[in-house]
Amino acid sequence: MLQNIQDWLGHTGMADYVRSSVTAKALLESVHILAMGLVLFSVGMISIRLMGLAGRSESATALSRRFGPWLWAGMAMVLITGLVLLTGAGQRGLANPMFAVKMALMFAAILLTAALQASLAADTAYWELTPGRRALAKLLAPLCFLLWLATVCAGRWLAYWTTFFPPAY
Amino acid sequence: MALLDAFSAVEDTGVAAFVRENPYAFPVLEAFHVISVMLVVGSIAMLDLRLLGVSSRSHAVTKINDEVLPWTWTAFAISVVTGVLLLTGQAGAYASNLQFQMKMILMAAAGVNLAVFHFLTWRSVHHWNEAVATPPAAKIAALLSLSFWIGVVICGRWVGWTVSASPF
Numbered sequence: 001m002l003q004n005i006q007d008w009l010g011h012t013g014m015a016d017y018v019r020s021s022v023t024a025k026a027l028l029e030s031v032h033i034l035a036m037g038l039v040l041f042s043v044g045m046i047s048i049r050l051m052g053l054a055g056r057s058e059s060a061t062a063l064s065r066r067f068g069p070w071l072w073a074g075m076a077m078v079l080i081t082g083l084v085l086l087t088g089a090g091q092r093g094l095a096n097p098m099f100a101v102k103m104a105l106m107f108a109a110i111l112l113t114a115a116l117q118a119s120l121a122a123d124t125a126y127w128e129l130t131p132g133r134r135a136l137a138k139l140l141a142p143l144c145f146l147l148w149l150a151t152v153c154a155g156r157w158l159a160y161w162t163t164f165f166p167p168a169y
Numbered sequence: 170m171a172l173l174d175a176f177s178a179v180e181d182t183g184v185a186a187f188v189r190e191n192p193y194a195f196p197v198l199e200a201f202h203v204i205s206v207m208l209v210v211g212s213i214a215m216l217d218l219r220l221l222g223v224s225s226r227s228h229a230v231t232k233i234n235d236e237v238l239p240w241t242w243t244a245f246a247i248s249v250v251t252g253v254l255l256l257t258g259q260a261g262a263y264a265s266n267l268q269f270q271m272k273m274i275l276m277a278a279a280g281v282n283l284a285v286f287h288f289l290t291w292r293s294v295h296h297w298n299e300a301v302a303t304p305p306a307a308k309i310a311a312l313l314s315l316s317f318w319i320g321v322v323i324c325g326r327w328v329g330w331t332v333s334a335s336p337f
Contacts, residue, residue: 022330030323033207037322040204041211041240055236058228066225070215152207153200160196 038074050141102154208244272324
């Protein structure tokens, strides 16, 4: 059946354009997804270290520094591919209410990630000095990871925004 | 042909009907699938980059292996469960989709590469555990792993654009 559709499309004038643009979109999105994989895993590692769940053989600062370059290089790639994708996004772009949700979540995630990394760069023991800070770290670290997960969800749901934001009429 | 029939039979199950008919089922499953695939590739890439001498060079290979694999296997399990559920709705269309077939082949290739690395190359890990320069077999395994998993993501995303007649 797919072959029939492809054969039929192959005889229309749009064929080359549609094929190449879908391929370009799929490839750009793939890079977007792969780079986001680096971000998610890096944030995940820093989060579980701050929660004291893993990686105790290494200081939180050292671990944060080890993953920092991958986190921010991934982030840069995500932003670049995201901007290019946005130019051809149509209904999935700026007019999409889910896009505003995604951006809000993303900015919160970036700010919290940068704040956690900055605090660790300033003082290895920053999140262990007082009981209050220890408790706060156990709250902020998973929150940071969850904000990134929510950003990815909103990103995927750009394609389904009418399901999540049904038209009022 | 029998395989295609089996895939088509999956579409008649109650689970498949739920995935097709509930407006939130597909988007929610898909989001979990994307997140888990990101974590599979992001985590395994860190081990591959260590084997290539690019990342975490001052850390033992076994240490990186231990910190990465719980993420990889947990995320992989979630991605398989969500992936299977996602395809039930129109299993026949996925089974006959070229990009889906390529994705399955690349995953199988990644599995074979992992098995060869684990059962052969890994046996001598204590000889090169702390070394920045790992043996050629380990580097090749790492390059293959990166290539296969990048291919899996590209084909996976491509499936979404090419699978025919999406009714929901």
